[in-house]
Amino acid sequence: EAGVTQFPSHSVIEKGQTVTLRCDPISGHDNLYWYRRVMGKEIKFLLHFVKESKQDESGMPNNRFLAERTGGTYSTLKVQPAELEDSGVYFCASSQAIYNEQFFGPGTRLTVL
Amino acid sequence: AQSVTQPDIHITVSEGASLELRCNYSYGATPYLFWYVQSPGQGLQLLLKYFSGDTLVQGIKGFEAEFKRSQSSFNLRKPSVHWSDAAEYFCAVGPGYSSASKIIFGSGTRLSIRP
Numbered sequence: 001e002a003g004v005t006q007f008p009s010h011s012v013i014e015k016g017q018t019v020t021l022r023c024d025p026i027s028g029h030d031n032l033y034w035y036r037r038v039m040g041k042e043i044k045f046l047l048h049f050v051k052e053s054k055q056d057e058s059g060m061p062n063n064r065f066l067a068e069r070t071g072g073t074y075s076t077l078k079v080q081p082a083e084l085e086d087s088g089v090y091f092c093a094s095s096q097a098i099y100n101e102q103f104f105g106p107g108t109r110l111t112v113l
Numbered sequence: 114a115q116s117v118t119q120p121d122i123h124i125t126v127s128e129g130a131s132l133e134l135r136c137n138y139s140y141g142a143t144p145y146l147f148w149y150v151q152s153p154g155q156g157l158q159l160l161l162k163y164f165s166g167d168t169l170v171q172g173i174k175g176f177e178a179e180f181k182r183s184q185s186s187f188n189l190r191k192p193s194v195h196w197s198d199a200a201e202y203f204c205a206v207g208p209g210y211s212s213a214s215k216i217i218f219g220s221g222t223r224l225s226i227r228p
Contacts, residue, residue: 004156031214042117043157043203045215056214091157098214104149104157 002026004105006092012111018080021108025074025094031055032075033095033102034067038088049075050098082112115140117204119219127227128196134189134222136204146187147205147216148178157203163187174198199226 005024013019025032034046046065047057051072060067064083069075079086089109093102118137126132138144148160161172168180178189187204204219 033214033216035216035218040220042220043218045217048214059215093157101159101162102216106154106156 004092004094004103006090006105006108008108009106010109010111012113013082014113015084016081018078019082019110021077021079021090021092021110023075023077023092023094023105025092026096026103029094029096029103030072031095031098031100031102032069033093034075034077035059035091035093036088037091037107038085041088043091046077055098079110082110084112086110087112115206115217117206117217117219119202119204119222121222122220123223123225125225125227126194129193132189132191132194132198132224134202134204134224136187136189136219137185138187138204138206139185140206144187144206146178146180148172148176148187148189149203149205149218150174150200151203151221152200160189160202194224194226196226196228199224 007022030051032049035043037043045059048055049069052069066078089107091107093104095102116139146163149157150160151157160176161170163170163180170178176191180187201221201223203221205216207216
């Protein structure tokens with residue numbers, strides 16, 4: 001069984017540009033989560049989807065970040081326009097039920113120059 | 114406020130030596146506690162978790178952790194480390210049956226192994 005996959009593994013963009021990160025959860029997992037880790041800090045929750053609905057988006061830093069999960073399968077996280085402080089590693093996780101173990105992907109390392 | 118503290122940013126131990134990684138938490142209700150490991154180029158992998166019951170929890174790769182409510186701690190231990198244990202380790206709390214879905218992580222402890 002394939003695990004959580006994320007694309008790209010690394011993205012380097014300039015300040016002001018747009019970047020879209022993609023996450024493919026484990027097949028059959030209704031719950032999908034986004035987290036991020038900025039340099040040297042802890043991993044922080046961004047938001048949680050149940051199928052295509054946003055269950056909790058309390059961690060989204062500002063309106064430059066837009067997450068979607070059309071059809072309840074893969075999810076995208078768009079940053080527009082990107083700022084220097086958006087640099088970090090963005091993790092995606094999925095779980096079958098809300099209180100089940102969350103399985104994490106390898107992360108996307110975003111560098112904003 | 115809910116938080117997790119890992120006081121050691123970087124630890125180096127010799128191969129074959131014992132290991133203890135410290136974790137303290139602040140949580141309003143009975144915590145659900147986790148340890149994750151991230152090896153280079155890999156995602157976060159769950160090592161072990163504590164929900165209730167026996168306070169000494171066994172995990173994968175020979176790791177164990179002990180929940181001490183009086184000290185608000187959940188330290189990770191391994192009796193003899195291997196070179197392949199070099200990685201970054203994260204302590205975390207949540208989610209629980211009455212809490213939100215998000216996991217709250219500590220800032221991580223990077224483990225290096227001395228040959």
